[in-house]
C-alpha cells in the first residue's frame with residue numbers, strides 16, 4: 517500500500533460536484549491515497565431540478581474530513597456553466613497546488629420528463645450542466661495537463677450514457693454526449709500522455725437519488741429499483757463503489773486504459 521500511496525503523492529485532483537454524493541466520496545478516497553483535492557461545487561439549490569444540491573457547509577465539512585486524514589484541500593463554490601467561476605477555481609488550484617493531474621467531471625443533475633413535455637429551459641439546463649459543463653471545465657485544465665505531459669480525465673456518465681431511459685431523454689442525451697467527449701478527447705490527448713475515460717454507474721445511493729424520489733413522491737429505494745434492474749440483487753450501488761473505481765482508473769495500474777467506458781452497473785446492461 518505504501519508504494520501505491522507514493523504514486524499518488526503530490527498529485528492534485530480537481531473534482532466538480534464534490535460537495536456530496538459520488539464527488540465527495542471520490543474526494544475522500546483520493547485524499548486517503550495522498551492526493552490533494554480541489555473541490556468545486558455550486559453550493560446551492562437551483563430551480564431545476566429543484567431537489568437539494570450540495571451546500572457550502574458540505575464543502576467546508578469535506579475540508580474538515582480531509583484535514584483529519586492529513587490531506588490538503590481547497591474549495592471553490594461555483595457553477596460548471598460559468599467560465600469565470602471555472603477559471604477562478606483553476607487559478608486558485610494552480611496557486612495552491614501548482615498543477616492539476618486528475619480531473620473528475622462529476623457535477624450533474626437529473627430530472628424526469630417525456631420529450632414532448634420538456635421546456636426548452638429544462639432541456640438547456642440539463643445539457644448545459646451535464647455536458648457543456650464538462651467541456652467548459654476540461655478546456656481550462658487540458659492546457660495545464662498538456663504542458664506537464666500527463667493527466668487523467670474521468671467523465672461521470674451513467675448507464676444512461678449507454679442505453680435509452682424512459683422519461684429521461686434529455687438526461688440520456690447529456691450522458692451519451694459525455695461518452696462521445698470521452699472517446700474524442702482520448703484521441704486528441706493520447707499524444708500528450710493524457711488518458712480519458714468515462715464511468716457508467718447504475719443507480720447510486722446519493723442525495724440525487726433522494727431528490728428524485730422526493731420529486732416523484734416515491735421512496736429512494738423505489739425510485740432506484742424502477743430505473744434499475746440490476747442483475748445483482750441490490751437496489752443501488754454506494755458512492756464508495758464509484759470512488760474505488762475512480763481511484764483505480766486514475767492510478768498508474770490503469771496506465772494503458774483510455775477512451776473506454778467503465779461500467780459499474782451490478783450487471784444491469786447485461787440484460
Ligand SMILES: NC(=O)c1ccc[n+]([C@@H]2O[C@H](COP(=O)([O-])OP(=O)(O)OC[C@H]3O[C@@H](n4cnc5c(N)ncnc54)[C@H](O)[C@@H]3O)[C@@H](O)[C@H]2O)c1
Nearest residue numbers: 533537538558569570595596623624674719720722723724
Ligand atoms: N445517483 C445516481 O443514481 C447516478 C447514477 C449514474 C450517474 N450519476 C451521475 O453521477 C454524478 C454525481 O451524481 P450524484 O449521484 O453524486 O448526485 P448528487 O446530486 O448527490 O451530487 C451532484 C453534485 O453536483 C453539484 N452540481 C450540480 N449542478 C452543478 C453546477 N451547475 N455546477 C457545479 N456543481 C453542480 C451538486 O451541488 C452536487 O453536490 C452526476 O453527473 C450524475 O448524473 C448518478
